[in-house]
Amino acid sequence: MYQDGRARGAAHKSARARGGKFNLNVAMLLGGAAIAGSGHAQAEEATPGTDWQKRLSEISSGDALRMDTFVTQVAQSGGVVEFNIPAQPLGQALIAFSEATGIAVIADAALIADLNSAPLSGALAPDQALAALLAGTGLAYRQTADNTVTLERSTAANGELAPLSVEDSAEAAPPLSEGYQPLRIGSNKYTQPLLDTPQTIVVVPQKVLKDRGQSSLRDAIKNVPGVTVASGEGGTRGNTFRIRGFEANRSDNSVDGLRDNTSSSFRDVYNIEQIEVTKGPSSVTAGRGSISGGINQVTKTPGLESFYAGSAQVGTDDTRRVTIDVNQVAPEEYAEGMAFRVNGVWHHNEVAERDVTESNRWGFAPSLAIGLGTPLEVTLGYEHFEASSVPDYGIPTKASNNIDNDFDRNNFYHIADVATEDTNSDIITARAKWEADDWLTFNNILRVQWDDFYGIAGHVRTDSSGVTFPTVNVNHGLRTYDNFTINNQTTATAEFTTTEYIDHALVLGIDYSLEQRDTKTYSSVASNTDFFDPDPDRDLADASAPASQIGYQGDTVAVYGFETMNLLDTVELSGGVRYEMFDASQTTHTVSTGATTHFEQSDNMLSWKAGINYKPVPYGSIYAAYGTSFTPLAADVAITSDGAGADPEESVSYEIGTKWNLFEERLMLSAALFRTDRDGVRQNRGTAAEPDYVLLGKQRVEGVELGVAGNITDEWAVFAGYTYMQDKILEEGPTAATDGATFRNVPKHSMSFWTTYALPWDVDLGAGVTYMSSRRYRFGNQSESKIDDYILVDAMATYHLTENIDIQVNVNNIFNEFYIEQVGGGFQTPGPGRTALLTTSFQF
CATH class of the missing domain: 2.40.170.20 (TonB-dependent receptor, beta-barrel domain)
Incomplete structure (x- = not known):
């Protein structure tokens, strides 16, 4: 499950380098093409053929510790990489470039579909290598993030290429969900992904709320069977919920894992990433109450x-x-x-x-x-x-x-x-x-x-x-x-x-x-x-x-x-x-x-x-x-x-x-x-x-x-x-x-x-x-x-x-x-x- 005693949770974390992090395998899609580095230290000849997009699915995510070592080596050598890329369709050449440098290249499929690259060999800095590959194509690159560049048509404004460096990049937190599939719980009290958490926790991702047109917490809970709504009986509590048959107190609602005593009746989901409904007694994580679970909004x-x-x-x-x-x-x-x-x-x-x-x-x-x-x-x-x-x-x-x-x-x-x-x-x-x-x-x-x-x-x-x-x-x-x-x-x-x-x-x-x-x-x-x-519209005596x-x-x-x-x-x-x-x-x-x-x-x-x-x-x-x-x-x-x-x-x-x-x-x-x-x-x-x-x-x-x-x-x-x-x-x-x-x-x-x-x-x-x-x-x-x-x-x-x-x-x-x-x-x-x-x- 883990790489070693100091690099924990390799299944859930990207590789870490001393003093920073490296985003191992950036995979983005813009109009149909994304070329992502897999961490090979030297470029190899790309797979023959014209279907270069198919090659994307063949790129390995690479070994995390090996990639850390590679990035360090590149930095110590002044940012020089040994290239050996033959002349071929530009899409294949960019794949080889990404494999050699760990730099993700984002491009519109239509933009590069009919273009070819010149051969590239020798020890070059990444910006020199990419400029050589794009020579004569009418394209330029723009660095949009650390270790990520986007290709676009060359203009006078961006015709001069800025130096492109391989360095430890800022690593975004792993996502809470992907589409409809929940991946993890927002609270730091849960260390394992949802798959390995021994409890029923229903996570309603933002994508589900958007597709169903749901705008309030009360609407969102309709996605969770086993939860019913009870009226507030005219008090200041607003609506309450029953989870697995037992009434959840107002204090069983939380936001970012912190107790929230406001009424759930008024909650809008405009600022909510996902909603987590924990089933079963949960005092050990949520505190007092939580007879049969609780509701957390991230x-x-x-x-x-x-x-x-x-x-x-x-x-x-x-x-x-x-x-x-x-x-x-x-x-x-x-x-x-x-x-x-x-x-x-x-x-x-x-x-x-x-x-x-x-x-x-x-x-x-x-x-x-x-x-x-x-x-x-x-x-x-x-x-x-x-x-x-x-x-x-x-x-x-x-x-x-x-x-x-x-x-x-x-x-x-x-x-x-x-x-x-x-x-x-x-x-x-x-x-x-x-x-x-x-x-x-x-x-x-x-x-x-x-x-x-x-x-x-x-x-x-x-x-x-x-x-x-x-x-x-x-x-x-x-x-x-x-x-x-x-x-x-x-x-x-x-x-x-x-x-x-x-x-x-x-x-x-x-x-x-x-x-x-x-x-x-x-x-x-x-x-x-x-x-x-x-x-x-009937009259009412003073109620004050x-x-x-x-x-x-x-x-x-x-x-x-x-x-x-x-x-x-x-x-x-x-x-x-x-x-x-x-x-x-x-x-x-x-x-x-x-x-x-x-x-x-x-x-x-x-x-x-x-x-x-x-x-x-x-x-x-x-x-x-x-x-x-x-x-x-x-x-x-x-x-x-x-x-x-x-x-x-x-x-x-x-x-x-x-x-x-x-x-x-x-x-x-x-x-x-x-x-x-x-x-x-x-x-x-x-x-x-x-x-x-x-x-x-x-x-x-x-x-x-x-x-x-x-x-x-x-x-x-x-x-x-x-x-x-x-x-x-x-x-x-x-x-x-x-x-x-x-x-x-x-x-x-x-x-x-x-x-x-x-x-x-x-x-x-x-x-x-x-x-x-x-x-x-x-x-x-x-x-x-x-x-x-x-x-x-x-x-x-x-x-x-x-x-x-x-x-x-x-x-x-x-x-x-x-x-x-x-x-x-x-x-x-x-x-x-x-x-x-x-x-x-x-x-x-």
């Missing part, structure tokens, strides 16, 4: 390739959207490895088949990196994001039966001029990466974040609050919060060997976080309306009477370690342990009584995981894993007065699975069997003899996961998954009648399938199907408390107008299916009806 950062990209979108339901993504590499004279990137978005949409509801958001995220590709990299970033929406709290459900389908699906039960959810976020992020040696790397990420929220919305009910069907009771409550968060994560990664047969990847780290929140609630004001004919003010602070310090041992490149043993110290305090002032209460909660939690991975072949793995999680009472930035002092809940997970990279390792297939047991579920007993909350309940979810992601052929890409879940309350449910019953909002079957095919006329076609079986919206086995299953069909067509401009059409929910997307306690929120989007995007 943000965009500057890179070593300049580009200018953006999009403009219009659609049905007054959809309008504009994005920009610009990455500019600075000249070397300013600073080595400096690049600047800025992302921005402006978005507005209403919702198909839903009255009044709309979403507005805008944001921009500039970032600056220095030292990219050097041993010390520093990146500074800032993001400002605002979202304003008219929330949709859906359709009230009767306590006695299912949703009555004899109504208009457009009905809006709140008051149009009152219902609102507004949020603002300002985020500063500083990252540093220091490669102290070939085997030792330090990483630090610090984030400071300010968020505020203002919302007026609430429960939509019937058969409650003294009203009877078809009268609907709507509570309108004003809630605000101001949130301040500091997160810091420091890790040290060491890759070394202890014997000839055992390689190690060790991560040690420490996390710190400070979370402060001031929340104000106001007295709820009820307004009634008719279930079948609601009036969104203060009710309470709550101040919360949580402090977390955690230390952890992860180890992966590779035995003979066949067996990998992995494990991790985390010890977390969590202290929370909350002060609540009740306006009506003038009373002030104070609660404190302290928990020390030890979580761990272990796994074994067997690799019968390099592109396949079979694994078994075990993990634990702990969820303290105050995990979700709040302490309930009747729960203070309760111990953390615990969950354990068992998983066996397999992963395979097939079709030249471009398509990942995965399968897993899992079981998650949640033990010590807090239950409200409410008796004088014992605390209001005690740890009594036991719950279980077990099932099967299947996944496929990547390319079957160059033209055909697939991203799909299926999850089967069997959930059960083992004992001590909310009531005795629910023992042995099922949870709410847990479908037995869920599936997401998306595929695209590139036709030979610059056209890509895509289609997808999403299926979710029936779910209960209450605990128990009451047949009347079910939500119907549904099937959604989407389609896409993209026309590549030029190499740089695409025109894309998406139609989602083609058959205008009525379905419930979000499940609440007494109300359910329908998903959008048929939606059409037209997007023009560019990248230069």
Whole structure:
């Protein structure tokens, strides 16, 4: 697996030279041709024949250590290389040049198709050799990066060739994904590629989001079966998710591996590289909570390739959207490895088949990196994001039966001029990466974040609050919060060997976080309306009477370690342990009584995981894993007065699975069997003899996961998954009648399938199907408390107008299916009806 004890992870890293890095095999495509150096020290006669492009596939990536030696030798000899290239088609000659120098030559196929080169022999500098090969062709070269040149027609402006040097070049970080195929996790806590990670982690790459026309986190999660959306119940939490049947706390959402307490309802993906959904207990990596997994969003950062990209979108339901993504590499004279990137978005949409509801958001995220590709990299970033929406709290459900389908699906039960959810976020992020040696790397990420929220919305009910069907009771409550968060994560990664047969990847780290929140609630004001004919313009009494003010602070310090041992490149043993110290305090002032209460909660939690991975072949793995999680009472930035002092809940997970990279390792297939047991579920007993909350309940979810992601052929890409879940309350449910019953909002079957095919006329076609079986919206086995299953069909067509401009059409929910997307306690929120989007995007 590794070259030697000081050059770790050769399967995942390019060769390293003392004092820098060398990009071993640059492979780029521009109009059909790319000539990449493979690292041979002396040019040999190119393969005879006229099909020189075929030769590209025959070029070996070369031996990493040999290439390092070669580069050093060239530098020591003053940049002179021995050439022996006969006269031949220019494409073949350039291949031989690249093999001799390690310099990638980028050329348009049409530009060099009919050209021949003169013979070349002797000891020459690379720039002299390339000039000789291009003599008489009318072409010149332009150095576009270290060890990379681009050919173009000669003009007076570039007729004088600049010296071309062979030197250690800045090495870009390995990609997170290639097209639809995920390759690795963004967090430094994971040292192995996704193939060798013994856990189900579903990664949604940016390419999938673009092709499906998905612009929010809530949309993106539709690609992940086994995850359902729950409504926020009119509070400041926004929507929440259930992962493998268990509710994920707001604190189970993270950005770049750091806890993110903002509402997922408002998240836009304009600044997101990929979305990672971890399945199974994950406290050992993510911290407290994470009963059955978590969601991590990896943000965009500057890179070593300049580009200018953006999009403009219009659609049905007054959809309008504009994005920009610009990455500019600075000249070397300013600073080595400096690049600047800025992302921005402006978005507005209403919702198909839903009255009044709309979403507005805008944001921009500039970032600056220095030292990219050097041993010390520093990146500074800032993001400002605002979202304003008219929330949709859906359709009230009767306590006695299912949703009555004899109504208009457009009905809006709140008051149009009152219902609102507004949020603002300002985020500063500083990252540093220091490669102290070939085997030792330090990483630090610090984030400071300010968020505020203002919302007026609430429960939509019937058969409650003294009203009877078809009268609907709507509570309108004003809630605000101001949130301040500091997160810091420091890790040290060491890759070394202890014997000839055992390689190690060790991560040690420490996390710190400070979370402060001031929340104000106001007295709820009820307004009634008719279930079948609601009036969104009715009057409402003043809803601004203060009710309470709550101040919360949580402090977390955690230390952890992860180890992966590779035995003979066949067996990998992995494990991790985390010890977390969590202290929370909350002060609540009740306006009506003038009373002030104070609660404190302290928990020390030890979580761990272990796994074994067997690799019968390099592109396949079979694994078994075990993990634990702990969820303290105050995990979700709040302490309930009747729960203070309760111990953390615990969950354990068992998983066996397999992963395979097939079709030249471009398509990942995965399968897993899992079981998650949640033990010590807090239950409200409410008796004088014992605390209001005690740890009594036991719950279980077990099932099967299947996944496929990547390319079957160059033209055909697939991203799909299926999850089967069997959930059960083992004992001590909310009531005795629910023992042995099922949870709410847990479908037995869920599936997401998306595929695209590139036709030979610059056209890509895509289609997808999403299926979710029936779910209960209450605990128990009451047949009347079910939500119907549904099937959604989407389609896409993209026309590549030029190499740089695409025109894309998406139609989602083609058959205008009525379905419930979000499940609440007494109300359910329908998903959008048929939606059409037209997007023009560019990248230069």
